[in-house]
Amino acid sequence: MTVKELSDSFGFSVLTMPEPEREVRGGYAGDLLSWVMGRAEADQVWITIMSNVNTLAVASLSDVSAVLLAEGVTLEPALIETAEQKGINVLRSGDSAFRLAALLGPAV
């Protein structure tokens, strides 16, 4: 499933999607950045409520296919621009990380 297909299927808000055709293979949920870097794998969708500039750095370096911000958390406009420039897909949902993981689990 691509990031665009994932977003369309579940009706997530798109904050930026510079790479819609990236494949999503599994997911990871967590907010402690080093924990994410240690455990998340490339091409996973990363569910988090952490939405600062370091989130984008971790997403880029960990090579996740998309960041999915939970609980209605959003990114500052300047960071949305940064994400776009760095080719990081950022989606958003009002659901909790628990709910999102349960929803996406069977799909990815």
Add this chain to the structure above:
Amino acid sequence: MGEYLNFHYDVDGENFVSAGQASVELKKTLRRLGLPPETIRRLSIAMYEGEINMVIHAGGGEADVDIYEDKIVIVLKDHGPGIADIALAMQEGYSTATEGVRSLGFGAGMGLPNMKRYTDEMQIDSTVGEGTTVTMTVYLS
């Protein structure tokens, strides 16, 4: 086997927000060199954790990346307070980071363990009151 590329980065200790610039630059460089994506990922994360450590604990420092035909060596050097108990610092979950740092998502006590996890060899040389040098090696097969 001769050394053929060296990159030097200064890590700004005052600017937490820009931490990661050296890692992003390194990632771009490694991509240009055509290294496998997983190798790039490992090196970039190890470098980023090192950068963050220097910003959090040491007021910045410097990084040197030597790219050889068969391996990549990253040397991170700072003049911070040093690490009193390296074995303790290597334990997952142990951290001396402040609450402010934790609120940014760091300070999970996973920095050094991640650096070890993603590299083939890691050596820490540290003297309390003088600073720390971390040398990480990834072999290219």
